[in-house]
Amino acid sequence: MSSDQTGPEGPSPPSYQLATWVLLGTAVVLVVSLFGVRLEQRPETTRDYPVRAQVPDALAVLMPAPPMSDEYMPCSDCHAEEPANRTPRELEDDHDDKKLAHGDLWCLHCHSADQRDYLHLADDTLVPFENSWQLCTQCHAKKLRDWRAGVHGKRTGHWRGEKEYRTCVACHDPHSPAFKPIAPKPRPRRPEEIAGGSSAIGEHAHDGL
Amino acid sequence: MENVKLFLQFAKGSVLTVVRGNVTYYAWLGLLLLVIAAGLVAYGNQAAHGLITSNMRDQVSWGFYIGNFAFLVGVAAAAVVLVVPAYVYNWGPLREVVLFGELLSVAAIVMCMLFVTVDVGRPEFIWHLMPVAGTPNFPHSLLTWDILVLNGYFAINWFIVTYILFMAFTGRKYNPNLVMPIIFLSIPFAIGIHTVTAFLFMGVKSRPFWHTAILAPRFIASAFCSGPALLFLIFLTVRRFGRLTIPDAALYKIGELLAYAMAVNLFFLGTEVFTEFYSQTSHTAHSRYQWFGSHGVTGIAVYTWLAFTCNVTALVIFMVPILRQSMPLLAAGCVFAFSGVFIEKGMGLLLPGQTPDMLGEVYAYGPSLNEVLVGAGIWAIGALLFTLMVKVASAITRGEFRYSPTPDHRAPARGF
Amino acid sequence: MTASDRDREAKPSTGGSESADASRRGFLKGAATIGVGALSGVPTAAKALEFDIEDFFRKNFRELSDEELEAVLRRVEEKYSNRYGKQVTVSANGPMEGVVFGYGLDVSRCVGCRQCVYACVDENNQSRDPEIHWIRVLEFEREAVLRGINLEDGNPYYEPDQVPQEGKFYLPVACQHCEDSPCSQVCPTGATWQEPDGIVVIDYDWCIGCRYCMAACPYGARHFNWGEPNVPAEEINPNMHIIGNTPRPRGVVEKCTFCIQRTREGRYPACVEACPVGARKFGNLLDPESEIRYLMENKRTFVLKSELETKPKFFYFYGSSVTR
Structure with missing residues (x-):
């Protein structure tokens, strides 16, 4: 557009052009706001799936308790002969590997002194070792409720279908029920450590642009 | 039919024009081609190994490329703002130079699209965005909007410059009834591309640094700084090497425009900084990272203050009458404004927005050499495109490249 | 697991070899030989780039018809069974x-x-x-x-x-x-x-x-x-x-x-x-x-x-x- 080029001879008065401009701008804004209403909704994006058959409801399956240690079982092998010493005390000769860390409980709160191969409830009802959870729930009634609902304790298998429950002793040592610390799995790599093993030039410029 | 023949001649003449030039011109082209080659090699490396050649990671998943994209959308938008005073207010001196603004827009948009393309993990599937062939998530995804307006804006500017140059080439008057509405349309589109690009970030509610209503106005204000500043520098260069008469009045007018734009830009920045630091919510973590660094990472803060200093210096130059009247100082001010906005709107927007990341981690991102090379290549492509277009345009406006009835037309366009 | 299975597993990410089964099913495979394969001298050992025209132009998952989906599943099963040398099942x-x-x-x-x-x-x-x-x-x-x-x-x-x-x-x-x-x-x-x-x-x-x-x-x-x-x-x-x-x-x-x-x-x-x-x-x-x-x-x-x-x-x- 050099000076010898003819642009639009006197363009229409500025006010008229401005009006055109404003009108166009308004149109754009209108279109935008119309779509804005639609923008608020999430896209309707799903596949048309065929209806699937229902899978059976949850079915609780009790997993067997972990095996007891052979070293001590059955209790009656050693304890049958001796009369029971019912005084709560620190064990020195035997069972000193068992650290008791379960509230103020002592052996005979749970183990029966009369029937050595049984546990007993507070009302002296005998309970076999396999059903030890019955003892736990005497105090931990709330946990029993959570456990029944599937919220306390580990579940495996199916959220719908066979749901595998475990009894208390599967995870807790009744003598010291707190979770024992374990070694964690390796930490994730930092972004700086994720490098293209084969990239020719991809080194990191730390701290800065 | 006549027009088609003429256009073919126009195209042929254009090609002839761009391949001829003096030593400076060839040296400049050679330099650009060299940078482009380096960029291509770097992109080849990225294509072979994936974006792992960049320093982007899950913590900072948009970096140098998208930063350049955001900045260049601004350049593209603002180059056209000169249209407003030139045509709407019919201010003579600027009319001469508006064409260059349009050309710059075209080049900037091409760079924008290239920056998005290199940032995408699987560019071969970009057709998934297209209507019919793909499934664009329109209108929900702002990215689909951005693609729409960018392409629209590109088409408009491309049409205007080609049409005007073609008519000038044939020595005919262009039809104002055709050109004017399209030029007017380009104005809301210019604002539109930048607003939509700002919305791209503002729509992300989980990133408080971006999720702020002032972002779009800031985008526009800073674009009005970077675009005209770049144009100013280009005009100076073209005047020097291109033997084109660009009146001083036009340059001073741009300086005046820059004074307003930079003042508004800094004012908007101030409102943002106040909101963040006065209230000190958990959202301030991002601004704190931007201005002071956090978790021992302070690299970005240095750049933030550098950008701020650049912008303030530019404002002082543009505002103080004595300084404003010196052409070298004005040029320096434009360099400051351009670099200030480049930092502030590129990495200065992208990195604090993503740091700390969504889970509070601070990753000190900086572009890898490979990223920088790819980016430089794209800038060189843009510069090359712009140079060639300006070559043709200036040859036509100087009247050296003009339709001649003789079939073996030669364009005697020498020099740049 | 056979020895050849293990060979294939050695480089799991480079992709499966052209199997007879695959060509029988009429897959369009653009195979490109990589230098490593040529060194071994056995053409069948050449790793084929897994480029599948049908995969490339596949529709969005949500728009696949049931038949098309079925074809995609079988194709993907085939591809990964070859790549990893074990039977893979892919469901939808x-x-x-x-x-x-x-x-x-x-x-x-x-x-x-x-x-x-x-x-x-x-x-x-x-x-x-x-x-x-x-x-x-x-x-x-x-x-x-x-x-x-x-x-x-x-x-x-x-x-x-x-x-x-x-x-x-x-x-x-x-x-x-x-x-x-x-x-x-x-x-x-x-x-x-x-x-x-x-x-x-x-x-x-x-x-x-x-x-x-x-x-x-x-x-x-x-x-x-x-x-x-x-x-x-x-x-x-x-x-x-x-x-x-x-x-x-x-x-x-x-x-x-x-x-x-x-x-x-x-x-x-x-x-x-x-x-x-x-x-x-x-x-x-x-x-x-x-x-x-x-x-x-x-x-x-x-x-x-x-x-x-x-x-x-x-x-x-x-x-x-x-x-x-």
Whole structure:
């Protein structure tokens, strides 16, 4: 557009052009706001799936308790002969590997002194070792409720279908029920450590642009 | 039919024009081609190994490329703002130079699209965005909007410059009834591309640094700084090497425009900084990272203050009458404004927005050499495109490249 | 396993060899020989680039007809069976009627052992190198958490000899399967969406890798394949779901799918089964008898970043008032 080029001879008065401009701008804004209403909704994006058959409801399956240690079982092998010493005390000769860390409980709160191969409830009802959870729930009634609902304790298998429950002793040592610390799995790599093993030039410029 | 023949001649003449030039011109082209080659090699490396050649990671998943994209959308938008005073207010001196603004827009948009393309993990599937062939998530995804307006804006500017140059080439008057509405349309589109690009970030509610209503106005204000500043520098260069008469009045007018734009830009920045630091919510973590660094990472803060200093210096130059009247100082001010906005709107927007990341981690991102090379290549492509277009345009406006009835037309366009 | 199987497993990521079966099925394969193959002198040993025209021009998962989907599944099975040298099954099991999945995580029990992280990696065929983890476990100072969780205080890189550490609090984070998921809203290609059972999934073959979803996700749950993903063939999980744990290509985004390949068969996600302290719970939000509904009604729960109104279906809860 050099000076010898003819642009639009006197363009229409500025006010008229401005009006055109404003009108166009308004149109754009209108279109935008119309779509804005639609923008608020999430896209309707799903596949048309065929209806699937229902899978059976949850079915609780009790997993067997972990095996007891052979070293001590059955209790009656050693304890049958001796009369029971019912005084709560620190064990020195035997069972000193068992650290008791379960509230103020002592052996005979749970183990029966009369029937050595049984546990007993507070009302002296005998309970076999396999059903030890019955003892736990005497105090931990709330946990029993959570456990029944599937919220306390580990579940495996199916959220719908066979749901595998475990009894208390599967995870807790009744003598010291707190979770024992374990070694964690390796930490994730930092972004700086994720490098293209084969990239020719991809080194990191730390701290800065 | 006549027009088609003429256009073919126009195209042929254009090609002839761009391949001829003096030593400076060839040296400049050679330099650009060299940078482009380096960029291509770097992109080849990225294509072979994936974006792992960049320093982007899950913590900072948009970096140098998208930063350049955001900045260049601004350049593209603002180059056209000169249209407003030139045509709407019919201010003579600027009319001469508006064409260059349009050309710059075209080049900037091409760079924008290239920056998005290199940032995408699987560019071969970009057709998934297209209507019919793909499934664009329109209108929900702002990215689909951005693609729409960018392409629209590109088409408009491309049409205007080609049409005007073609008519000038044939020595005919262009039809104002055709050109004017399209030029007017380009104005809301210019604002539109930048607003939509700002919305791209503002729509992300989980990133408080971006999720702020002032972002779009800031985008526009800073674009009005970077675009005209770049144009100013280009005009100076073209005047020097291109033997084109660009009146001083036009340059001073741009300086005046820059004074307003930079003042508004800094004012908007101030409102943002106040909101963040006065209230000190958990959202301030991002601004704190931007201005002071956090978790021992302070690299970005240095750049933030550098950008701020650049912008303030530019404002002082543009505002103080004595300084404003010196052409070298004005040029320096434009360099400051351009670099200030480049930092502030590129990495200065992208990195604090993503740091700390969504889970509070601070990753000190900086572009890898490979990223920088790819980016430089794209800038060189843009510069090359712009140079060639300006070559043709200036040859036509100087009247050296003009339709001649003789079939073996030669364009005697020498020099740049 | 035969010797040739093992050979193929040696370089799992370079792709399967041209099998007779494949050509019988009429697949259009653009095979390109790589120098390594030529060295061995056996043409059949040449690694073929897995380029499949039909895969390239495949439609969006949601738009495939049942027949087309079936063809895609068989093709993908073939491709991965060849690549990993073992029989791979790829399903596209749909959602169950009346089921919307919800997840519960007991923060009073989590010990930060990261068993879930690696169970997830194994189950879902995440890349080993470059490393991708869908679950990120953050460690906090317990004292700080008492004043409310500020994610900036979290540290995912803790590595003591043993966990749990005294005075620490652990918070595992993965995809929260938001009801109003910002990621699917912003995806420009519609490559990610929420299924009727609430699982937010990605069509890996449709994703272009623009990473807008990663910018939008408030939980850092989305992960990008920056490099060529790499899963050793002997560790590949052959039980796959097309929008679940099929191996991803380079340059696409991936994330937790609630183990869609397991949960749509009624099974628990892998992380639930891996957790040594039973802190992870999973079930049907629409079933009043489910464990997830029980914990929502009986325990103190919270969701991450509730102020964003993304409505996560991942609920953190305090299962015990006395924590450790």
